Amino acid sequence: MRNTMKFSIIIVAVITSVTVFIVEYINKSLSDEVVEEKSDQEKAEDFAKKMKPKVEEHLHKRDIHHFIKTITFEKELTINPMGDIIIDGYINNEPEKFGFSASLQYRAKKIGSMSYDPELSYRFKDWDKFKDEPELKENYLKRLSEKEREQYLKDIGEKE
Template identity: 70%
Template sequence: MKNTIKLVSVLVVIIIVSVTSLITQHNKQSKSNDVVKEKSDQEKAEELAEKMKPKIEECLRKEDIHHFIKTITFKKRVTIDPMGYIVIRGYINDEPEKYEFSGSLKYRTKEIGSMSYSYELSIRFRDWEKYKDEPELKENFLKNLSKKEREQYLKDIGEKE
């Protein structure tokens, strides 16, 4: 009787260890599959970003009514935001701190969802002709700039050589 109890106890322990081992193995396998899936999503995002770069350049040049853009540089890192948009970032004229932009791409429709620009870049795209009835707006804006910034801004928008 004692031997039977010992044998059953040993079998129960072996079964528990085996089941625990199988569950652990299964969890490790699941996690590795998730990592592979994330990587493939990132690869897909990078492929789409590469295909969409010419469209983003076209969009930037369309906004550049003063022909300020000389070079467009895209950053290497492409991200997927929580809403599922693929975000590609870059900068203009070799000045990443000053003239940044980002584009949100829609994966399903393969189009640009939105574009955003740093303040410095957005004012280079400003069309002062829209405010020709209110010239004081431009004057007030220019007064807020230092002499050096004002000269550079006017040069950038093609009003000064």
Template identity: 70%
Template sequence: MRNTLKFSIIIVVTVISITVFIVESIHQSFSDEVVKEKNDLEQAKEFAEEMKPKVEERLHKIDIHNFIKTITFDKGVNVNPMGYIIIRGYINGNSEKYDFSVSLEYRSKEVGTMTFSPELSYRFKDWDKFKDEPQLKENYLKRLSKKEREQYLKDIGDK
């Protein structure tokens, strides 16, 4: 009976020890993943900071009407499932009307695709390319209120 009790205690202690070891291993593994993820996010933030001047340069290059006075970047950085680093921002202090999003390619260290809000996109539109179709610009302008139309024409240098 005494041997059985000793044997039972040894088994219980062994099972508890193994369980503690497994739990500790899983916890350590999870901690390593969190640290690695944090490091990846920190790298993404640093890369985004390095790339902001290139983004600004590209925005100014497509700004044929010299509409851009200021460029503001949001603080957050996202990494999409494809591995692209996404930064967002806005132009001339208007985050609701003139916002943009940029994907950055970490491996090639390049600015990828840029998307713009519709209002900002129209500020970059080169109407000279549509000289044969003047109705396109007129149709766009008709959709705007008088105040918006005047501001738009001022923004693109037509007034």
């Protein structure tokens, strides 16, 4: 009976020790993952900082009418499931109207793609390519209010 009692105490002590060891191991593993995530976020932020001038250069190349006065980047960025770093921003202090998004490819060290709000996209449109179809520009202008139409024509350099 005494041996059974000693054996039971030893078993309980071993099980407790193993449980404590496993819990500590799991906690350490989880904290290592958090540190790794943070370093990925920091890497993404550093890469985005380096790529912002290239994004600005890309926007200025698209800006054939020299409409861009200021470019502002949002502070937060995201990493999509494919590993691309997404940075958002806007032009001329109008985030609701002239927003853009750039997908940066970390491994390739380049801009993967860019998207623009519709109004910003129209500011980049080269209407000279549609000389044979003037109704396209007219149809676009007709859908704008008088104030918006006037502003648009100023933005593309057709009005003072």
